[in-house]
Amino acid sequence: MAVLILISPKRTFVLPLLLLTAASFLTVPKTATALSTKYYDKTCPSLQSVVRSAMARAVATDPRAGASVLRLFFHDCFVNGCDASVLLDDTSTTSTTGGEKSAGPNANSLRGYEIIDAVKAAVEASCPATVSCADALALAARDAVALLGGPSWTVRLGRADARPGAGQAAANANLPGPGSSLASMVAAFAAKGLSPRDVTALSGAHTVGRARCATFRARVNGGDGNVNATFAAQLARSCPGGGGADGALAAMDAETPDAFDNGYFRALVQRRGLLHSDQELFNGGSQDALVRKYAANGALFFSDFAKAMVRMGNLAPAAGTPLEVRINCRKPN
Ligand code: HEM
Numbered sequence: 001m002a003v004l005i006l007i008s009p010k011r012t013f014v015l016p017l018l019l020l021t022a023a024s025f026l027t028v029p030k031t032a033t034a035l036s037t038k039y040y041d042k043t044c045p046s047l048q049s050v051v052r053s054a055m056a057r058a059v060a061t062d063p064r065a066g067a068s069v070l071r072l073f074f075h076d077c078f079v080n081g082c083d084a085s086v087l088l089d090d091t092s093t094t095s096t097t098g099g100e101k102s103a104g105p106n107a108n109s110l111r112g113y114e115i116i117d118a119v120k121a122a123v124e125a126s127c128p129a130t131v132s133c134a135d136a137l138a139l140a141a142r143d144a145v146a147l148l149g150g151p152s153w154t155v156r157l158g159r160a161d162a163r164p165g166a167g168q169a170a171a172n173a174n175l176p177g178p179g180s181s182l183a184s185m186v187a188a189f190a191a192k193g194l195s196p197r198d199v200t201a202l203s204g205a206h207t208v209g210r211a212r213c214a215t216f217r218a219r220v221n222g223g224d225g226n227v228n229a230t231f232a233a234q235l236a237r238s239c240p241g242g243g244g245a246d247g248a249l250a251a252m253d254a255e256t257p258d259a260f261d262n263g264y265f266r267a268l269v270q271r272r273g274l275l276h277s278d279q280e281l282f283n284g285g286s287q288d289a290l291v292r293k294y295a296a297n298g299a300l301f302f303s304d305f306a307k308a309m310v311r312m313g314n315l316a317p318a319a320g321t322p323l324e325v326r327i328n329c330r331k332p333n
Pocket of ligand 1: 064066209252277
């Protein structure tokens with residue numbers, strides 16, 4: 001059985017079609033159906049517990065798994081909406097026309113694909129050919145945050161999965177890099193309908209996970225004014241200015257690297273942000289006051305983060321994008 005969905009204006013019409021033959025795909029215009037908390041209530045009532053268990057196993061094995069899945073969701077949603085496009089393996093065709101995994105911000109950097117494979121396999125075992133990879137990823141990211149000690153939120157469901165497309169160019173264009181200025185991050189988020197406050201709240205995801213030396217070398221080797229000197233010198237030992245050690249990892253929140261808390265913001269106030277882009281949030285600009293508030297008030301950060309994740313998670317593919325419910329998240333049906 002295969003399912004193909006055609007999205008029309010604003011995300012909102014979802015209409016799965018059972019196909020009679022695996023080779024033929026049908027598309028039918030849909031009537032509006034918003035993302036809904038009840039989307040799989042009848043077709044996959046065990047979905048939430050299946051995803052949560054799979055993520056609990058992954059995080060128990062390696063807490064970084066939670067961070068990696070959270071980042072996967074960000075990199076998915078910022079590129080043509082939350083449509084699991086980032087999970088498609090590059091093929092001989094897409095590597096020339098735009099495989100997203102090979103895009104600059106993703107290649108040798110984005111990780112956790114096999115965790116989503118395990119989540120989707122568990123979902124398929126309970127509810128075959130029913131739940132999109134995009135929805136599985138949205139739930140997995142939510143559960144990752146909660147399992148690491150962060151907030152939780154309700155995920156509305158009914159997303160569908162992209163067919164291979166021009167994701168590489170869109171990823172290169174839409175995802176901010178570690179050298180970004182505050183202004184460019186604010187602009188990148190505004191392009192997705194997200195506010196400067198959302199930039200700061202969502203950057204709080206860097207309270208968990210690791211970054212490679214290549215992404216912070218300049219900052220800790222004299223290339224950045226706004227950095228605590230002791231902190232920079234410590235990091236420069238394993239990430240020297242002369243090059244090499246590109247893959248050496250450092251925690252993004254050194255004090256509590258695997259706990260989803262507001263430690264990231266306390267570090268920013270001490271000028272111990274790992275990335276240049278992190279410290280841009282507390283560098284004499286418009287977000288300084290909010291960073292101080294989050295550093296002092298973890299509950300406020302949690303509440304804003306959850307709301308911003310819902311907004312980010314509702315980013316929809318463009319009208320008319322052909323979509324389906326993928327069985328294997330790595331390849332189209
Ligand atoms: C605001 C602009 C952002 C920039 C410039 C940025 C940049 C980066 C960079 C350079 C890394 C390290 C990559 C590497 O080592 O190869 C990273 C890691 C990470 N990012 Fe972001 N990021 C941003 C926003 C976000 C958002 C919105 C989220 C999620 C909501 C997020 C979640 C993460 C996580 C969890 C990691 C660690 C992943 C792991 O350990 O596998 N980031 N980010």
